[in-house]
Amino acid sequence: MRISTAMLLVAAAVGSVNADEVQDRKVYECRYMENAPYGVTAWAESEMVKTGTGKESRFVPYNSEAAKGLILDATALRDVSSAPELKGRETSFYMVYNSRGWYIYIDCREPQIQTYVDERKDIALEIFFSPGLERVSYYQMIVNQLASRVSHYDWGMPHRHYRSLKEHVRIESLPITTGFATFLFIPWECLYDRLPLDGDHWRFSLMRWGPSMTWGGKVHDTGNFGLIHFQPPSPSQRVEIEKRILRAAWFEFRATATAAANFWSDEELGDLDFYDGALKPLIDQYTALGESLGEPDGWDAETVKKGRPVLGDWMEFRYKVAELRTEFLMNKRFADSK
């Protein structure tokens, strides 16, 4: 579906985004779909793709001067020299989300697909998004469709509030009869602290190299990217998402806490003072809280509310342990000098 001006206005009104951010931007409406297709084949055969429902194809040629400058990018190799005709080489994408995550399907039409396969010629997709508009890191991936290779560029440093997508995102690329197609699934667990539950807008752009085209702006040019507007979930859909996240956090905590306890309580390699005095009490406290919530299958909106205060510590328990350990060792360094 192409996005009309009227829809743009609706999107601006629904979300909390500043109107200046939406003006002159492409906005794609990402709908909630509980049974979203998974994988290239499922998407290629889906009703959405067959009927063009939700199709976004407003790509424009990448600025050729800017493309030449990309040779100076020492970290990413792009083939910006080959410039076949745009005609017949439409690029489009579709997106939906649900309680599990964000689904993206990219369709690159290529009339010479068999030649590409025979001669091992590749098409690269460069994908950028930032889960929010301000004060938020952005993610970059380059997908080589024929090689089915993905390069992740982590512009944030791993810490409590940023994690690489590398271990989480699922990407599949396949040659299909009309060209190449790529499917991405980004589970909410890796973006749990950025969930778009309030009609949020996220920055997004997609470049195709061969021929060179873009959905919005140049590489890293977040100010000119398009926007994804996430249709607000219904109350029950929201609870479903938050339940899944809380469940993931609880089991992440349990696994990490077990590993941490095993290490720090080890009589040879651990530190019993630290374990007994700092770590174990916290693990016990968080475990008791989790167990008081009952069986995860029975969790509801009330459970979500109760679990929310510890969600971050559960999900990031390894960083919590590191913080405890830093404090413990700092105290130790000053212990004999009151």
Place this chain on the structure above:
Amino acid sequence: MITKSASLRLLGVCVLSNIASSLNAAPHAPWGQGPVACYEVPALSSVVRLPDALPTDARLSSRLRVVAAQGEFEPVSFLVVPQTDIGRLVLKASPLSGTGGSITADHVDIKVVKCWYQGGTAWYSYFGDSNRRELVPELLLHDETLVRVDRAKKENYLRVGGEYTWVSYPRDQATEAFNYLTEPVVDSTTLQPLSLKKGENKQLWVTVKVPKTADAGVYRGNIELIADGKNVGTLELAVRVLPFELPMPKTYYNLDLEYLVTLYGTGIYEICDRLGIAPEVADRQQRAIYKDLLEHNVFNCRADLQLSHQPDRAQAIAALRHELRMMKEAGFVMKPLLSRGWAYPAGEKDLDEYKARIDDLVETLASEVGHHDIYITSWDEAGVDRVKIMRERAEYTTAKGIKLWVTTHPGRHFDLAGYCIDYANHGGWPKRENVATWHALGAKVASYAGPHTGPENPDIFRRMEGLARYKAYYDGSFNYIYYSGLHPTLYKQQKANVWNDFMGGAFRPMNLVYPTSSGVIDTIAWEGFREGIDDVRYATKLKQEAAKAISTGKVEAVYTAKKALMWLELLDETTADLNAARMEMIEHILKIQTAMED
């Protein structure tokens, strides 16, 4: 449902309107209902600390604690959160005293972290994004009024002499290049009074320079806060001086090999010459830069002058000799010597001219440093054709007994010219697999652009210049660039201003520091760089102590050492909390030392 305020907490901040209530909720808080409260925060962190948000890692505190080795610079940081407007807040550090003696107050340097507008990707990336403006913390200033920020218009102004100059203009409004070598941009040498507005906190950055001669032990002093003439609180500053100095960094894979720390763009003589700067002025500024580099662990400065493209060879040789002598005088490691000397045709008509230039270069470098452990470079980021020319010309430099360092890329340099490259500066994020191929040929490997300088996040440089590169078996750090200086030949057309992030283009100014006529202005990213190399030096110390312990043959010492080595190898340096990793390295070093004493 996750509310907006809950979402903000998840992002690591809470809005300032909640601060007062958090103070009320903490009846034993040391700051009570006073006009300011102080929150300790980790100095080195990926969390963006902004005036209108209190990060979740901020802890209400009346003390700051620092653990540092003898001779080390170590930062600690806190936020001043005003409960009312304060026209003039003075912060005053006392001397530190302890059983080991005292450390004078001039070893405690306090700066304010200045937030200003930069491009949309500024915290994260060196790529340009000048269509968006975000407030980010970056500059470390003694005088916060050096830069004035208009929050309503999202503009920055720099005080040049007595007047403020707009430095956030778009490219089409650039009239000329900004000559940072002569323009009167001067920060104070000590912290000046701060002006505070209710609802806007400020981050302070305290760097403790522990004297090399300080005895191990705890030293205590304080930082007094005086608001509009009245004492409104005191922070205790406690420094644990460790019983050792940090060694020079060695590689992770071989304790006998130096870990080389170098940056591009540290020499200013060429641009000074182009701009007609007086030699004594150039020397003064170069000395200030060299001092800054050494204080930030850049021990292997590159000699930036070269003999190619110079009309007067004798003059060029004299200039190169002078640069080398200045480097020696400053105290850089001169063996091996890294030089920008150019092992590539530079317009010479024939090979004889090329050889004559290389002869002069080698004679000049070797006679000044007294050895031939010298690396010179060739074409930067060369494509296949140029790699083939490079390898052909390298034959002569190899025959002269010197070596070649070049920027390299996968599938090109190793595959075509691996046999003649001795030091590969590999483009991209550090990975062990990038290193293995070069080490198979006995070559050294560093990396750059993983990422380039430019992002403001200090944690990027701490991690990527530090343990991430070190543990991936690299031989050094060789990143681009100290700051984006004026181009010696294109500066008139480019009309660049190192202070302006909004000139468009694919890349932002890549600044670890901002050059001024009297030296450089520090940034939190540059402090991250220092801490990254300090992490490598702590790891080196751990490995050196472990090697000593293992050589004793005493079971307890050997086991303690090997447990430390196990820990270091198992540490996931790409994701670990580096503040915790630092404390753990110290713990292991002290344990090994104790085990050897027993």
